[in-house]
Amino acid sequence: MIKAIRQLPDGHPMPYLGQEYTLKTTTSMKKPQVKIDTGCLTINFYQSHPQIPVQIPLIKWYRVQAKKYITCRIAFWAEKMQLKYNKIFIKDQESRWGSCSTLNNLNFNWRIVMAPPPVIDYLLIHELAHLKEMNHSARFWSLVSTYDPNYTEHQKWLNDKGKDLFVILPKIPVALLNSVHFYMD
Numbered sequence: 001m002i003k004a005i006r007q008l009p010d011g012h013p014m015p016y017l018g019q020e021y022t023l024k025t026t027t028s029m030k031k032p033q034v035k036i037d038t039g040c041l042t043i044n045f046y047q048s049h050p051q052i053p054v055q056i057p058l059i060k061w062y063r064v065q066a067k068k069y070i071t072c073r074i075a076f077w078a079e080k081m082q083l084k085y086n087k088i089f090i091k092d093q094e095s096r097w098g099s100c101s102t103l104n105n106l107n108f109n110w111r112i113v114m115a116p117p118p119v120i121d122y123l124l125i126h127e128l129a130h131l132k133e134m135n136h137s138a139r140f141w142s143l144v145s146t147y148d149p150n151y152t153e154h155q156k157w158l159n160d161k162g163k164d165l166f167v168i169l170p171k172i173p174v175a176l177l178n179s180v181h182f183y184m185d
Protein backbone atom coordinates (compact mmCIF):
# COMPACT_ATOMS: atom_id res chain seq x y z
CA MET A 1 0.00 0.00 0.00
CA ILE A 2 2.81 2.42 0.92
CA LYS A 3 4.50 1.86 -2.43
CA ALA A 4 1.38 3.00 -4.29
CA ILE A 5 1.86 6.53 -2.96
CA ARG A 6 3.69 8.78 -5.35
CA GLN A 7 6.97 10.17 -4.03
CA LEU A 8 7.69 13.87 -4.27
CA PRO A 9 11.26 14.62 -5.30
CA ASP A 10 13.60 16.98 -3.46
CA GLY A 11 13.36 20.44 -4.99
CA HIS A 12 9.60 20.16 -5.55
CA PRO A 13 7.88 23.49 -4.85
CA MET A 14 5.63 23.31 -1.77
CA PRO A 15 3.12 26.15 -1.35
CA TYR A 16 2.40 27.43 2.15
CA LEU A 17 0.42 30.60 2.90
CA GLY A 18 0.86 31.62 -0.72
CA GLN A 19 4.67 31.32 -0.71
CA GLU A 20 6.67 28.60 -2.38
CA TYR A 21 9.12 26.56 -0.34
CA THR A 22 11.55 24.03 -1.74
CA LEU A 23 11.11 20.49 -0.50
CA LYS A 24 14.26 19.15 1.09
CA THR A 25 14.75 15.79 2.76
CA THR A 26 17.61 14.75 4.99
CA THR A 27 18.41 11.56 6.86
CA SER A 28 20.28 11.74 10.12
CA MET A 29 20.48 10.52 13.72
CA LYS A 30 18.57 13.66 14.78
CA LYS A 31 14.87 13.45 15.59
CA PRO A 32 12.40 12.97 12.74
CA GLN A 33 11.13 16.49 12.17
CA VAL A 34 9.40 18.78 9.69
CA LYS A 35 10.34 22.44 9.70
CA ILE A 36 10.42 25.57 7.60
CA ASP A 37 13.61 27.55 7.27
CA THR A 38 15.20 29.86 4.71
CA GLY A 39 12.84 29.07 1.87
CA CYS A 40 12.90 25.31 2.43
CA LEU A 41 10.39 22.89 3.84
CA THR A 42 12.76 20.41 5.37
CA ILE A 43 11.96 16.91 6.54
CA ASN A 44 14.47 14.97 8.53
CA PHE A 45 13.98 11.20 8.50
CA TYR A 46 15.49 9.29 11.36
CA GLN A 47 18.26 7.10 10.07
CA SER A 48 16.76 3.81 11.23
CA HIS A 49 13.33 4.58 9.79
CA PRO A 50 12.31 2.26 7.00
CA GLN A 51 11.41 3.90 3.67
CA ILE A 52 8.62 6.29 4.62
CA PRO A 53 6.84 8.13 1.80
CA VAL A 54 7.52 11.85 2.13
CA GLN A 55 3.76 12.50 1.88
CA ILE A 56 3.23 11.23 5.42
CA PRO A 57 5.27 13.86 7.30
CA LEU A 58 4.17 16.54 4.80
CA ILE A 59 0.43 15.98 5.27
CA LYS A 60 0.89 15.73 9.03
CA TRP A 61 2.75 19.05 9.02
CA TYR A 62 0.19 20.84 6.83
CA ARG A 63 -2.64 19.56 9.03
CA VAL A 64 -0.97 20.92 12.19
CA GLN A 65 -0.37 24.31 10.52
CA ALA A 66 -3.95 24.40 9.20
CA LYS A 67 -5.38 23.78 12.66
CA LYS A 68 -3.22 26.52 14.23
CA TYR A 69 -3.74 29.10 11.49
CA ILE A 70 -7.47 28.54 10.97
CA THR A 71 -8.27 28.45 14.70
CA CYS A 72 -6.56 31.80 15.13
CA ARG A 73 -8.11 33.51 12.07
CA ILE A 74 -11.60 32.13 12.75
CA ALA A 75 -11.51 33.63 16.25
CA PHE A 76 -10.55 36.97 14.69
CA TRP A 77 -13.30 36.94 12.03
CA ALA A 78 -16.00 35.50 14.30
CA GLU A 79 -15.47 38.38 16.69
CA LYS A 80 -15.52 40.94 13.90
CA MET A 81 -18.66 39.42 12.35
CA GLN A 82 -20.21 38.87 15.80
CA LEU A 83 -20.97 35.24 15.08
CA LYS A 84 -20.72 32.22 17.33
CA TYR A 85 -19.50 28.87 16.10
CA ASN A 86 -19.24 25.55 17.86
CA LYS A 87 -16.18 23.54 16.81
CA ILE A 88 -13.60 23.64 14.04
CA PHE A 89 -12.67 20.44 12.24
CA ILE A 90 -9.74 20.08 9.88
CA LYS A 91 -10.67 17.61 7.17
CA ASP A 92 -9.21 15.83 4.20
CA GLN A 93 -12.09 16.15 1.74
CA GLU A 94 -11.24 15.21 -1.82
CA SER A 95 -12.73 18.22 -3.52
CA ARG A 96 -14.37 20.69 -1.16
CA TRP A 97 -12.75 23.53 0.74
CA GLY A 98 -15.09 23.99 3.62
CA SER A 99 -18.54 23.55 5.03
CA CYS A 100 -20.73 24.66 7.90
CA SER A 101 -22.95 22.14 9.68
CA THR A 102 -26.37 22.60 11.25
CA LEU A 103 -24.63 22.15 14.63
CA ASN A 104 -22.63 25.31 13.81
CA ASN A 105 -19.45 23.34 13.36
CA LEU A 106 -17.02 24.63 10.75
CA ASN A 107 -15.10 22.19 8.56
CA PHE A 108 -12.05 23.11 6.54
CA ASN A 109 -9.82 21.26 4.13
CA TRP A 110 -6.23 21.41 5.43
CA ARG A 111 -4.97 22.18 1.89
CA ILE A 112 -6.32 25.73 2.19
CA VAL A 113 -3.17 26.70 4.18
CA MET A 114 -1.28 26.37 0.90
CA ALA A 115 -3.24 29.38 -0.47
CA PRO A 116 -2.43 33.09 0.03
CA PRO A 117 -3.78 34.53 3.33
CA PRO A 118 -6.47 36.74 1.65
CA VAL A 119 -7.88 33.61 -0.06
CA ILE A 120 -7.89 31.73 3.25
CA ASP A 121 -9.69 34.65 4.90
CA TYR A 122 -12.30 34.60 2.13
CA LEU A 123 -13.03 30.91 2.80
CA LEU A 124 -13.30 31.51 6.56
CA ILE A 125 -15.62 34.50 6.05
CA HIS A 126 -17.69 32.44 3.60
CA GLU A 127 -18.23 29.58 6.08
CA LEU A 128 -18.82 31.93 9.00
CA ALA A 129 -21.44 33.78 6.93
CA HIS A 130 -23.29 30.45 6.60
CA LEU A 131 -23.90 30.53 10.36
CA LYS A 132 -26.28 33.37 9.60
CA GLU A 133 -27.38 32.53 6.05
CA MET A 134 -27.52 28.81 5.27
CA ASN A 135 -27.69 29.42 1.52
CA HIS A 136 -26.03 31.42 -1.26
CA SER A 137 -28.67 34.14 -1.47
CA ALA A 138 -28.07 37.80 -2.25
CA ARG A 139 -28.16 38.44 1.52
CA PHE A 140 -25.41 35.85 2.00
CA TRP A 141 -23.11 37.45 -0.61
CA SER A 142 -23.79 40.89 0.76
CA LEU A 143 -22.64 39.67 4.18
CA VAL A 144 -19.49 38.13 2.67
CA SER A 145 -18.66 41.31 0.76
CA THR A 146 -18.97 43.40 3.92
CA TYR A 147 -15.94 41.58 5.34
CA ASP A 148 -14.21 40.69 2.08
CA PRO A 149 -14.90 43.40 -0.53
CA ASN A 150 -12.61 41.55 -3.00
CA TYR A 151 -14.28 38.20 -2.56
CA THR A 152 -14.86 37.62 -6.30
CA GLU A 153 -11.11 37.83 -6.87
CA HIS A 154 -10.49 35.28 -4.10
CA GLN A 155 -13.22 33.00 -5.46
CA LYS A 156 -11.55 33.18 -8.84
CA TRP A 157 -8.20 32.21 -7.29
CA LEU A 158 -9.79 29.11 -5.77
CA ASN A 159 -11.52 28.21 -9.04
CA ASP A 160 -8.37 28.70 -11.14
CA LYS A 161 -5.62 27.47 -8.85
CA GLY A 162 -7.39 25.49 -6.16
CA LYS A 163 -7.36 22.26 -8.17
CA ASP A 164 -3.55 22.27 -8.25
CA LEU A 165 -3.47 22.14 -4.45
CA PHE A 166 -5.36 18.84 -4.52
CA VAL A 167 -2.86 17.35 -6.96
CA ILE A 168 0.28 18.01 -4.88
CA LEU A 169 -0.78 15.92 -1.89
CA PRO A 170 -3.71 13.63 -2.58
CA LYS A 171 -5.59 11.99 0.26
CA ILE A 172 -3.86 9.06 1.96
CA PRO A 173 -5.30 6.58 4.48
CA VAL A 174 -5.46 7.93 8.06
CA ALA A 175 -3.90 4.73 9.41
CA LEU A 176 -0.85 5.46 7.29
CA LEU A 177 -0.65 9.02 8.62
CA ASN A 178 -0.78 7.78 12.19
CA SER A 179 1.75 5.04 11.64
CA VAL A 180 4.76 7.22 12.29
CA HIS A 181 5.59 10.16 14.56
CA PHE A 182 7.28 13.34 13.41
CA TYR A 183 8.14 16.45 15.44
CA MET A 184 6.61 19.62 14.06
CA ASP A 185 7.70 23.22 14.31
Ligand SMILES: [Zn+2]
Pocket (backbone or CB within 6 Å): 126, 130, 135, 136
Ligand atom coordinates in the same frame (compact mmCIF):
# COMPACT_ATOMS: atom_id res chain seq x y z
ZN1 LIG B 1 -21.19 28.31 0.70
